[in-house]
Amino acid sequence: MSSDPAEPTEAELRAAWEEQLRQLTPADLIAQTAVSLINLGGRRLGLDPGTEAERDLEQVRDAIDAARALVPVLERREPADAIAPLRDALSALQLHYARLATGGAGEGAATGGGGGVAGDGSGGSAGGPPDAAPDAQPGPPDAEQGPGPAQRSGRLWVPGS
DSSP states (O other): OOOOOOOOOHHHHHHHHHHHHHHOOHHHHHHHHHHHHHHHHHHHHTOSTTOGGGOOHHHHHHHHHHHHHHHHHHHTTSOHHHHHHHHHHHHHHHHHHHHHHHHTOSTTOOOOTTOOOSOOSSOOOOOOOTTOOGGGSOSOTTTTTOOOHHHHHTOOOOTTO
């Protein structure tokens, strides 16, 4: 006794597709793509248990560069507070990438493609992973702790530079 509901006709599917396209904006698709790139980049960092074998820093670098290229397009149409979570996630991804790349961890580590400086000049939040402790201490960041490994190496890669 198969009680499968009637499958939609081709005309119904086409009408539903047309309605989705009518409601979709380029900004929606760009934001979705940026989020997907950040999520995939995070997975390729291999930080989550069970994803260590997937680590590929070249792919992470590509994901960061692509997501960073999309952010200015979103900034033209979306308010800054709407993009802030995206910028924070991208910043966290960049920090994790920099830690792994400068520490020599993982295969395919980047070699510093372009020298770069610590900031990207984008005005976004430096962000950081939720487990980052430097924000917990008051005062200037380098006052007691000294420069981090990326700053000491002088080879911090800034995507797009």
